[in-house]
């Protein structure tokens with residue numbers, strides 16, 4: 001049993017709106033159910049920006065080390081017989097308790113006792129992180145460095161996208177309409193295509209849509225400042241060509257904007273399904289009675305249960321979902337600068353930061 005503490009460093013959020021501060025972090029010795037992971041890379045997510053800017057307070061009191069898209073090596077374990085020792089792992093952003101009724105029903109991503117690194121406890125913008133062992137996902141065998149580092153984003157962006165397709169019960173032959181095709185939405189588009197759906201991607205950025213074209217997403221709609229009515233007409237025409245009836249339309253709202261949410265809702269037809277994946281603190285006005293009239297379904301989708309990660313890694317390993325081309329690696333010392341870039345919409349790639 002490891003009885004020693006780990007002295008490392010972390011990037012702390014001390015004051016919302018102020019730069020993060022790098023300083024010493026002492027992690028307690030892992031309990032029998034915990035391990036220490038030496039961070040190889042940690043992805044920078046919009047949630048981190050929300051915490052850092054003060055828009056959304058993290059659940060844990062400040063100061064707190066942020067970061068929840070972690071890939072790294074298990075260097076110490078509370079259980080000396082832990083099979084994870086010296087393995088390379090993904091630390092899922094959602095770490096379910098594994099013991100409650102929701103966990104038993106395969107809905108660990110909704111577990112009320114879940115923890116999230118960088119939100120409930122110190123996260124991955126650090127040299128090391130202390131986490132529960134059971135939900136970790138071993139990468140076997142680990143790929144070469146750049147591909148390995150890009151797998152950090154599986155911990156949130158890619159797995160969240162995969163879970164959204166499970167939530168929608170997406171099947172081959174369905175039509176997946178993805179509103180907001182950057183980040184998570186881009187992965188929803190790729191995963192839906194890999195699962196045999198025909199995909200329509202909608203975004204305000206032509207650049208983002210063009211990039212997805214290279215990964216088989218061939219139906220793309222640029223918003224071009226148009227309103228819901230006009231967009232609905234164009235998307236309706238495309239979907240008609242896909243010749244799947246409206247009950248096979250699975251709409252994914254990934255933009256996390258009020259406009260995107262209004263469009264996604266307006267696309268619902270008879271017995272269609274909408275999955276809300278994006279986040280905005282803003283409220284929108286919707287006529288919920290449309291759900292009644294269409295006998296339609298709306299789901300929320302949060303994170304991804306660890307047991308679904310193997311399927312996600314399988315799609316990546318087979319080359320059916322590309323991650324690395326959407327990821328850029330940078331040193332963690334640039335964290336504050338990159339948060340600023342993100343706040344000013346200057347990042348087109350998902351950033352993975354190395355300690």
Ligand SMILES: [Zn+2]
Pocket residue numbers: 045046047048068093156157
């Ligand atoms: Zn995230």
Ligand SMILES: [Zn+2]
Pocket residue numbers: 096097098099100101102103108111112113114
């Ligand atoms: Zn649970």
